[in-house]
Amino acid sequence: MGAPVNTVGRGAPGGSELSIAAEQGRLTDLVDPVSSLVPVLSAAGRRFLRPLHVQVVGRPGTGRDTMARALRERLSLTVIGPGEGKNAAVDADLWLLVLAGLPRRADHELLATLPSDRVLVVLGKADTHGEWDSAVAVASACATRLGTPVYAVSQLLACADLDSAEFAALTAMAAAGGGMPSMAGRFLVGRPGSDERLMRQGLLRRIDAYGIDTALALIETASPVATNAGDLSRALRDASGVPDLVGPIGERVGRIRHWREVELRHRLEEAAAAGLDRAGAERLLAGAGAAT
Numbered sequence: 437m438g439a440p441v442n443t444v445g446r447g448a449p450g451g452s453e454l455s456i457a458a459e460q461g462r463l464t465d466l467v468d469p470v471s472s473l474v475p476v477l478s479a480a481g482r483r484f485l486r487p488l489h490v491q492v493v494g495r496p497g498t499g500r501d502t503m504a505r506a507l508r509e510r511l512s513l514t515v516i517g518p519g520e521g522k523n524a525a526v527d528a529d530l531w532l533l534v535l536a537g538l539p540r541r542a543d544h545e546l547l548a549t550l551p552s553d554r555v556l557v558v559l560g561k562a563d564t565h566g567e568w569d570s571a572v573a574v575a576s577a578c579a580t581r582l583g584t585p586v587y588a589v590s591q592l593l594a595c596a597d598l599d600s601a602e603f604a605a606l607t608a609m610a611a612a613g614g615g616m617p618s619m620a621g622r623f624l625v626g627r628p629g630s631d632e633r634l635m636r637q638g639l640l641r642r643i644d645a646y647g648i649d650t651a652l653a654l655i656e657t658a659s660p661v662a663t664n665a666g667d668l669s670r671a672l673r674d675a676s677g678v679p680d681l682v683g684p685i686g687e688r689v690g691r692i693r694h695w696r697e698v699e700l701r702h703r704l705e706e707a708a709a710a711g712l713d714r715a716g717a718e719r720l721l722a723g724a725g726a727a728t
């Protein structure tokens with residue numbers, strides 16, 4: 437994985453005097469120590485340095501909760517999931533729109549409401565398209581229709597966390613041969629309620645047909661990543677497309693920093709309007725032009 441993406445990054449290139457001071461955590465050094473702006477600047481400085489907040493949006497059923505979990509677990513991001521309230525949404529820096537296939541009208545409408553410079557669109561549940569390449573082709577068709585890149589990801593595989601019993605069951609299935617049936621229902625052999633059946637139901641729920649197929653193939657080919665539950669889970673997570681979002685998220689950090697500076701300047705304007713060290717605030721606002 438590349439550079440961490442869970443912060444706006446200290447000392448990143450670019451930015452105004454104000455945003456550079458904010459990134460370095462020394463905003464209060466810009467004013468007299470007795471200035472009434474000190475508490476305003478320390479609060480605004482803490483807010484400027486908060487972790488990157490991603491809000492997951494999409495139509496119901498597209499896998500938003502699973503995506504929120506994947507971003508938290510894989511990329512250590514602070515994530516605002518669906519239904520986590522309007523209060524949390526004011527902290528959002530980046531919006532991740534989850535599609536479930538070619539964009540529908542509701543997807544277009546939702547995308548139109550989001551800040552276009554800080555949106556990332558993904559085709560979720562990429563594992564449900566059979567071959568991964570088919571999902572990539574659908575993502576590319578989505579990108580053409582929306583006029584923005586669309587990345588194929590499986591948020592479910594990104595959360596793969598098989599236990600040793602599941603690993604043993606997969607190993608036994610691989611030894612018996614036959615692979616994952618094309619009809620997922622045929623995978624559910626065993627008497628209803630039996631341990632065998634419950635295990636298989638659990639596997640379908642946790643990594644679904646594509647995950648099972650991939651796991652069986654890795655075990656059958658004696659891949660070095662398929663010798664225990666931990667390594668196999670890691671291989672599935674690495675293949676989920678979620679780690680590949682680090683680059684596109686990183687590309688948007690400059691814009692995120694810009695909007696955080698806009699917010700910081702807004703706080704200073706409010707403080708000046710309220711008469712708190714107006715001269716100091718105006719000097720900061722004049723001397724520190726917003727980054728573009």
Ligand SMILES: Nc1nc2c(ncn2[C@@H]2O[C@H](COP(=O)(O)OP(=O)(O)OP(=O)(O)O)[C@@H](O)[C@H]2O)c(=O)[nH]1
Binds near residue numbers: 498561
């Ligand atoms: N195969 C597959 N299934 C997924 C994936 N992500 C989520 N799902 C399944 O899709 C269903 C809905 O997932 P959620 O994450 O709750 O999606 P949501 O958008 O929050 O949906 P609602 O809560 O129903 O509005 C669950 O059964 C998930 O297991 C994925 O990447 N692949």
Ligand SMILES: [Mg+2]
Binds near residue numbers: 502
């Ligand atoms: Mg949900």
